[in-house]
Amino acid sequence: VSTPARAFYLPGVAPRDFQKDDDLQVKVNKLSSIKTQLPYDYYFLDYCKPEAIKNSAENLGEVLRGDRIENSVYNFKMRRDESCKVVCRTKLSAEAAKNFREKIDDEYRVNMILDNLPVVVPRQTREGSQPIFDHGYRVGYKLKDDKYYINNHLSFKVLYHEDLNSPEARIVGFHVIPSSIKHEYGAWDDKNPTVQTCNANTKITPGSHTPQEVAPDAYVVFSYDVTFESSEIIWASRWDVYLLSSDSQIHWFSIINSLMIVLFLSGMIAMIMMRTLYKDIANYNQLDNQEEAQEETGWKLVHGDAFRPPVHSGLLCVYVGTGVQFFGMTVVTMMFALLGFLSPANRGGLMTAMVLLWVFMGVLAGYTSSRLYKMFKGTEWKKITLKTAFMFPGIIFGVFFVLNALIWGEKSSGAVPFGTMFALVLLWFGISVPLVFVGSFLGFKQPAIEDPVKTNKIPRQIPEQAWYLQPAFSILAGGILPFGAVFIELFFILTSIWLNQFYYIFGFLFIVFVILLVTCAEITIVLCYFQLCSEDYHWWWRAYLTAGSSALYLFAYAIFYFFNKLEITKLVSGILYFGYMLIISYAFFVLTGTIGFYACFWFVRKIYASVKID
Incomplete structure (x- = not known):
């Protein structure tokens, strides 16, 4: 794409450097749907909540767009992979289950942010073709048996670009693959929740487990795993995946x-x-005889009315x-x-x-x-x-x-x-x-x-106009x-x-x-x-x-x-x-x-x- 079409990176925004084991906080943004165009707060649905929900300071434009950026229960350590991390267990009330079903029907997507990068879901593409990403992941899905399933397990991948001369790295990508898993567990311990479906050494393969159905009084366990991957992408071009323009x-x-x-x-x-005006003006200016001038037709005839104020x-x-x-x-x-x-x-x-x-x-x-x-x-x-x-x-x-x-x-x-x-x-x-x-x-x-010309006292009568000159x-x-x-x-x-x-x-x-x-x-x-x-x-x-x-x-x-x-x-x-x-x-x-x-x-x-x- 040539120069005028190239987007520049935002001046005045400094990159953030992270050392190993630095805290990374995932923020949640609105739930959005192109079917309804009505955004909802992330916590409108019965997701796991942190102890205190804090709103990020927002500018006027963000509020007008319906963005609601808040903290979440998803917290990582920089460059430290984690598997099968259980976040919380929720019992769905009839109201909560109904809400989830409605949002799944309306194809709502969850938007998250890490280091100012929105989360994307990689879409399956042909070998060798450019990868395509969807913004945000789906709340859940509905199968032909009219049952609804919730995406309760998130597999995050954080891409980072490291500086070879220092231990610091910058985040250049934030991907997620959501899946629905009916977790199995023994006696539930809120302080130290564990499940039998996976453990700290195994990552969950999407589609390899029974999915979690959305139903009143169902217990839903939310979990995630996170992988950190070194990337060639530099910080200045980390937005390119969002802005891919093949058009x-x-x-x-x-x-x-x-x-x-x-x-x-x-x-x-x-x-x-050239033709009309200069020719007309030259002719018009040569006419000394007032009567000859009166015989002129066209735009010159209305000079005494052209600047009459309109209605x-x-x-x-x-x-x-x-x-x-x-x-x-x-x-x-x-x-x-x-x-x-x-x-x-x-x-x-x-x-x-x-x-x-x-x-x-x-x-x-x-x-x-x-x-x-x-x-x-x-x-x-x-x-x-x-x-x-x-x-x-x-x-x-x-x-x-x-x-x-x-x-x-x-x-x-x-x-x-x-x-x-x-x-x-x-x-x-x-x-x-x-x-x-x-x-x-x-x-x-x-x-x-x-x-430029004087206006006559009496308005001139306008002749009948051709059909194509009708207003x-x-x-x-x-x-x-x-x-x-x-x-x-x-x-x-x-x-x-x-x-x-x-x-x-x-x-x-x-x-x-x-x-x-x-x-x-x-x-x-x-x-x-x-x-x-x-x-x-x-x-x-x-x-x-x-x-x-x-x-x-x-x-x-x-x-x-x-x-x-x-x-x-x-x-x-x-x-x-x-x-x-x-x-x-x-x-x-x-x-x-x-x-x-x-x-x-x-x-x-x-x-x-x-x-x-x-």
């Missing part, structure tokens, strides 16, 4: 495909600018301001990601960065909406500022709140706790809103943007190409969100984002030019909606993805999926709409500024 050809194909679209559109724009101009200002805020957040987040600060090793970093950057970009939202509003000669600046500060975040927060209530109802750890919810509201009201006002104040202090058709047609530029990358992003994969190819994402930017700008300029040529000067909203309509295709693709790629069966999970995709589509609408609007705004000012008007 780089697909990304390049998609990028080349999108670049063809960009070249085609650029060619069209070059033709328009609902205040709302347009709010949406453009919000779009600039979103654009700023996206660009800076990508810069951090490209520098390697938001790699998956930095759990929750991406989400935290997005939320904080969104809050601080409020300045840009206030500034741009107020400048535009002043150009439209608006007077109610406080009203516009308040709308900019509350409208988009308010809608997003409203949807998010409803979804969160549904997750609460399912007792899932994915529900954002009250404290975090309060922190989000505090960030919004305490930082974002004041910054929007600061930006707005600065924007209104600036001189108003001058129109509904041209707006919907305009969204196809920007969506086409991103849709393959969108597939990978959706897969990482909903199928529990890591997304880290920010190099590709950045290239695709630039292509999206150019495509939105170019398609809007082309359609805006055709619109002005047919003497329709209502271009303000049309420019925003033309590029923004790509969000409709994004949502339509999300529906297709839901029915073709996901196995979600629960109603709540379906509502969650469509709720989150609605938020993503709405944000995409605001972002692309703003890009299209500014491209068209620049273009229209450019062409009318080049024409001499008496």
Whole structure:
């Protein structure tokens, strides 16, 4: 994979060195399922608990993702193999057995962490092919006889890379093979539990024992063994197994495909600018006779109306301001990601960065909406500022709140706790809103943007438009190409969100984002030019909606993805999926709409500024 697609290791994270017999603590994370999309706390199921459960400090992003990282009963000594280590014995109540069965039905997986590395399960692959790993191990399985079996024995393998010049080593891999074993034992001693199924000298071979059934009042003995293995993998590349991307050809194909679209559109724009505009402007500027000028047709005829403020101009200002805020957040987040600060090793970093950057970009939202509003000669600046500060975040927060209530109802750890919810509201009201006002104040202090031509007192009548220039058709047609530029990358992003994969190819994402930017700008300029040529000067909203309509295709693709790629069966999970995709589509609408609007705004000012008007 070439340089822009290569993920860098996280700057600022120091490796930890372990000496022989140092304590290693396995932490447990959430139980996750791609069938329900509802994470649960590890101890929601009746697993062995340590004497005191301690939560690891989590950042904002981890909490929003539903991560719940806690200590566990699995503790190792560095480079000391152990066999048949019994952890505890649990008697399953009817409720506990029911919980285990439900989680097995929904294909839940247990996520564990050792030295910041998530546990993986090696999958059977053909000889010589690259190994494939699944994230987390399954809670259990169900056989054809409708009986449920729990994975109560874990065979861990810890890979380490040793420094030949010192006794220390670094952990570079954490694998597990789960199995179900009905342990046999004599009189049970809690202080010194032993079983007859295995002993300290023998490792258990998966599948060689009777499996442990999940049933009310059944006693389940949890055990593990651990092997340490020296590895050639160096610490800096230990995340590579999680980030194996065999799809780089697909990304390049998609990028080349999108670049063809960009070249085609650029060619069209070059033709328009060269042939029509320069020829038209030259002719127009040579016409001294006013009557001859009046006979001109096309975009020049509407020069006296092209800068007439649109209907609902205040709302347009709010949406453009919000779009600039979103654009700023996206660009800076990508810069951090490209520098390697938001790699998956930095759990929750991406989400935290997005939320904080969104809050601080409020300045840009206030500034741009107020400048535009002043150009439209608006007077109610406080009203516009308040709308900019509350409208988009308010809608997003409203949807998010409803979804969160549904997750609460399912007792899932994915529900954002009250404290975090309060922190989000505090960030919004305490930082974002004041910054929007600061930006707005600065924007209104600036001189108003001058129109390149005067606006007539009486609006010109718009002639009958051809069917293909009708707003509904041209707006919907305009969204196809920007969506086409991103849709393959969108597939990978959706897969990482909903199928529990890591997304880290920010190099590709950045290239695709630039292509999206150019495509939105170019398609809007082309359609805006055709619109002005047919003497329709209502271009303000049309420019925003033309590029923004790509969000409709994004949502339509999300529906297709839901029915073709996901196995979600629960109603709540379906509502969650469509709720989150609605938020993503709405944000995409605001972002692309703003890009299209500014491209068209620049273009229209450019062409009318080049024409001499008496």
